[in-house]
Amino acid sequence: MGDMQEKNLNTISFEACQELDARDSLGQFRSQFDLPEHTCYLDGNSLGALPKATLPRVQQVVQQEWGRDLISSWNKHGWWDAQQRVGDKIALIIGAGPGEVLVADSTSVNLFKTVAAALQLNPGKVVVSERANFPTDLYMLEGLIKHLGRGYKLRLVDSPEDLFEAIDSDVSVAVLTHVSYRTGCMLDMAATTAHAHARGALVVWDLAHSAGAVHVDLTGADVDFAVGCGYKFLNGGPGAPAFLYVAKRLQDKVQQPLTGWFGHAKPFAFEPSFEAAPGIQRFQCGTPPIISLAALEVGVDLMLQAPLPAIRDKSVALGCLFWRLMEQECSQLGFRLASPAAPAQRGSQICFAHPEGYAIMQALIELGVVGDFRAPDILRFGFAPLYVRYVDVWEAVQGLKLVMQERLWDQPVHRKRAAVT
Amino acid sequence: MGDMQEKNLNTISFEACQELDARDSLGQFRSQFDLPEHTCYLDGNSLGALPKATLPRVQQVVQQEWGRDLISSWNKHGWWDAQQRVGDKIALIIGAGPGEVLVADSTSVNLFKTVAAALQLNPGKVVVSERANFPTDLYMLEGLIKHLGRGYKLRLVDSPEDLFEAIDSDVSVAVLTHVSYRTGCMLDMAATTAHAHARGALVVWDLAHSAGAVHVDLTGADVDFAVGCGYKFLNGGPGAPAFLYVAKRLQDKVQQPLTGWFGHAKPFAFEPSFEAAPGIQRFQCGTPPIISLAALEVGVDLMLQAPLPAIRDKSVALGCLFWRLMEQECSQLGFRLASPAAPAQRGSQICFAHPEGYAIMQALIELGVVGDFRAPDILRFGFAPLYVRYVDVWEAVQGLKLVMQERLWDQPVHRKRAAVT
Numbered sequence: 001m002g003d004m005q006e007k008n009l010n011t012i013s014f015e016a017c018q019e020l021d022a023r024d025s026l027g028q029f030r031s032q033f034d035l036p037e038h039t040c041y042l043d044g045n046s047l048g049a050l051p052k053a054t055l056p057r058v059q060q061v062v063q064q065e066w067g068r069d070l071i072s073s074w075n076k077h078g079w080w081d082a083q084q085r086v087g088d089k090i091a092l093i094i095g096a097g098p099g100e101v102l103v104a105d106s107t108s109v110n111l112f113k114t115v116a117a118a119l120q121l122n123p124g125k126v127v128v129s130e131r132a133n134f135p136t137d138l139y140m141l142e143g144l145i146k147h148l149g150r151g152y153k154l155r156l157v158d159s160p161e162d163l164f165e166a167i168d169s170d171v172s173v174a175v176l177t178h179v180s181y182r183t184g185c186m187l188d189m190a191a192t193t194a195h196a197h198a199r200g201a202l203v204v205w206d207l208a209h210s211a212g213a214v215h216v217d218l219t220g221a222d223v224d225f226a227v228g229c230g231y232k233f234l235n236g237g238p239g240a241p242a243f244l245y246v247a248k249r250l251q252d253k254v255q256q257p258l259t260g261w262f263g264h265a266k267p268f269a270f271e272p273s274f275e276a277a278p279g280i281q282r283f284q285c286g287t288p289p290i291i292s293l294a295a296l297e298v299g300v301d302l303m304l305q306a307p308l309p310a311i312r313d314k315s316v317a318l319g320c321l322f323w324r325l326m327e328q329e330c331s332q333l334g335f336r337l338a339s340p341a342a343p344a345q346r347g348s349q350i351c352f353a354h355p356e357g358y359a360i361m362q363a364l365i366e367l368g369v370v371g372d373f374r375a376p377d378i379l380r381f382g383f384a385p386l387y388v389r390y391v392d393v394w395e396a397v398q399g400l401k402l403v404m405q406e407r408l409w410d411q412p413v414h415r416k417r418a419a420v421t
Numbered sequence: 422m423g424d425m426q427e428k429n430l431n432t433i434s435f436e437a438c439q440e441l442d443a444r445d446s447l448g449q450f451r452s453q454f455d456l457p458e459h460t461c462y463l464d465g466n467s468l469g470a471l472p473k474a475t476l477p478r479v480q481q482v483v484q485q486e487w488g489r490d491l492i493s494s495w496n497k498h499g500w501w502d503a504q505q506r507v508g509d510k511i512a513l514i515i516g517a518g519p520g521e522v523l524v525a526d527s528t529s530v531n532l533f534k535t536v537a538a539a540l541q542l543n544p545g546k547v548v549v550s551e552r553a554n555f556p557t558d559l560y561m562l563e564g565l566i567k568h569l570g571r572g573y574k575l576r577l578v579d580s581p582e583d584l585f586e587a588i589d590s591d592v593s594v595a596v597l598t599h600v601s602y603r604t605g606c607m608l609d610m611a612a613t614t615a616h617a618h619a620r621g622a623l624v625v626w627d628l629a630h631s632a633g634a635v636h637v638d639l640t641g642a643d644v645d646f647a648v649g650c651g652y653k654f655l656n657g658g659p660g661a662p663a664f665l666y667v668a669k670r671l672q673d674k675v676q677q678p679l680t681g682w683f684g685h686a687k688p689f690a691f692e693p694s695f696e697a698a699p700g701i702q703r704f705q706c707g708t709p710p711i712i713s714l715a716a717l718e719v720g721v722d723l724m725l726q727a728p729l730p731a732i733r734d735k736s737v738a739l740g741c742l743f744w745r746l747m748e749q750e751c752s753q754l755g756f757r758l759a760s761p762a763a764p765a766q767r768g769s770q771i772c773f774a775h776p777e778g779y780a781i782m783q784a785l786i787e788l789g790v791v792g793d794f795r796a797p798d799i800l801r802f803g804f805a806p807l808y809v810r811y812v813d814v815w816e817a818v819q820g821l822k823l824v825m826q827e828r829l830w831d832q833p834v835h836r837k838r839a840a841v842t
Contacts (some may be wrong), residue, residue: 106707
């Protein structure tokens with residue numbers, strides 16, 4: 001009887017998870033999302049969920065603004081200013097000032113723009129990044145360096161521990177992702193930026209897995225440039241326009257190479273020569289996709305209703321719960337924690353490695369628990385604090401246990417799919 | 422009596438315009454657009470009108486695909502292939518083959534990609550364009566050349582007549598707009614391309630004002646590269662994603678510099694090095710804005726229901742009618758034709774110059790006739806054959822006559838606005 005009580009004290013129950021939800025200060029936000037029933041969605045770090053306010057807003061943009069007011073909407077409905085308006089809202093989420101953030105293009109294109117701008121400021125010929133960085137960032141660096149053809153070298157480090165050593169005085173720019181897409185490992189933005197500055201290097205931070213999920217203070221960390229993604233934790237919709245940040249102190253010193261008319265000082269003067277707009281606007285290029293941009297704004301507005309510290313606190317709590325439940329329910333099933341154990345070093349996701357990871361995730365998704373798989377063996381679970389409940393974490397771990405105990409992953413369909421991946 | 426009859430024979434009446442509409446083989450298409458009442462919209466060359474099918478499709482993408490199926494929609498609902506699928510549809514409109522057109526980014530970014538790719542193929546150090554080209558094209562060339570810093574020179578010609586002479590054997594690439602945004606002047610694509618090829622130069626054509634409006638035969642003209650716009654005659658919605666074309670024979674010989682993960686041969690292998698996808702896919706870069714892309718597809722699908730020759734024929738007929746009515750109704754009011762007189766040298770717009778152009782257009786828009794103004798003195802009227810009626814042309818000219826005869830343009834509000842432009 002004493003033993004059982006002790007077990008109960010240490011064991012997390014479904015009821016305990018329900019209790020956590022009942023006390024959750026962000027609990028009311030879930031009702032503002034349109035989530036599928038019978039689905040436990042832990043992939044908001046890949047594609048955020050649909051806010052209920054998005055559909056009416058998109059309808060309004062299509063029907064009223066485009067359909068009724070047509071071309072006049074560029075002024076009448078603020079299409080012209082939308083990139084800067086939504087940028088200023090995102091600035092509030094990532095600790096930047098007004099006029100420092102812009103919504104534009106894709107993360108990849110914004111990386112090109114910011115790194116190209118950064119390279120103008122520094123004589124160094126080395127660009128540092130992590131080999132485990134999100135591949136598109138590496139691909140864009142490769143493309144940029146090849147295109148420039150001025151002897152720039154890409155120096156890739158194999159581990160975050162090697163970063164400081166790699167950022168030496170030969171380095172022009174370090175291009176780093178704050179939270180790893182694969183492991184959730186979070187770098188120390190302030191310390192890394194300070195180290196780079198001390199060596200005369202600039203840093204471009206990729207905030208794809210940070211914005212709206214973890215504490216980001218670009219001003220406090222004296223960050224030079226950053227880029228990020230609208231369709232993950234900001235819930236901006238599939239392929240939502242991305243954002244970029246340029247510190248005020250640098251904006252008028254640099255010119256990015258994609259000098260389109262939206263970055264011109266007087267775009268409607270139709271002058272044949274380019275004159276860069278002052279401030280962040282010079283990082284705009286072509287005409288932005290207004291419908292997708294309107295959807296992004298809804299996601300950002302919704303996030304701004306929540307206190308940012310509460311978002312981070314709940315993210316940590318969800319991650320810790322997931323890990324503890326995995327230890328409690330699945331400790332003998334071959335999973336290895338692939339994320340940092342310390343919450344302070346982790347973004348809003350938990351990853352476990354398993355040799356059968358791909359087939360396991362397929363089987364899990366069929367049970368209605370949606371995470372995702374990243375090669376070679378990572379099962380990735382993201383926690384979007386605005387709509388993920390503690391009971392979802394419970395369900396996810398129970399699902400994983402069932403998949404393993406019943407060997408649901410070991411079915412021809414999953415095997416077959418795994419073989420072609 | 423004889424005089425009157427002769428006058429009537431030469432005079433175009435409102436009834437004659439109605440008669441033209443009644444016989445219009447494209448007449449039924451107008452009902453497939455959601456146009457504002459009491460508006461005569463002649464600005465589809467700036468922002469195309471809203472197809473009725475767009476709203477339900479966008480609702481479906483938001484509610485069902487994003488909201489219900491979430492991340493699985495990348496495969497399940499063809500998001501992953503959308504850029505190439507819609508590209509293949511646009512190919513049918515511009516005389517290109519399957520796998521030669523891609524929807525991606527903005528026109529400006531696509532110009533950067535295609536010109537950068539073209540420069541790799543040719544040793545020449547000169548890039549030719551027209552000083553009257555749409556400014557963003559010139560700005561992008563300026564940015565690209567500065568960024569490359571390898572001694573490239575931009576040679577701008579002042580008149581289309583000087584083009585052939587300017588495209589000499591020093592030229593690497595000519596970047597030309599098929600139909601001028603300002604005057605509607607249309608270049609001879611086949612002859613110019615052949616001339617450039619004979620001098621060892623490549624041509625990048627900007628089809629922003631051509632696609633969906635005039636006859637374009639990229640294959641027949643042996644075109645190398647092209648870019649174009651989704652939000653004008655293709656009715657893809659505000660800031661719709663743009664498109665680009667690369668001739669099959671060139672695709673695997675070049676690599677554009679914006680090497681994002683959507684252009685990788687195996688994007689989900691997450692390899693640290695870039696390996697270009699075969700074919701047109703290597704011209705993709707980052708994640709595309711799916712909601713805006715879905716809206717574009719509706720506009721393209723609608724256009725594909727109409728026979729392309731009928732579109733061009735009606736475009737010419739609308740333009741000729743406008744000009745004739747201007748001569749009939751407004752010949753003494755100070756307007757000067759600013760477009761080529763010959764229909765074969767004109768895109769789907771007619772422009773008139775007037776020193777008070779800005780204020781006149783403001784007053785005209787207040788009457789419900791929407792054209793637009795381009796500095797310094799151009800009143801621009803675009804004819805989108807799928808929804809513009811012959812009676813709209815009548816109304817537009819009557820509106821212009823009223824604005825002039827009643828001096829509606831000479832009111833403080835229009836004066837004031839003109840002063841700040």
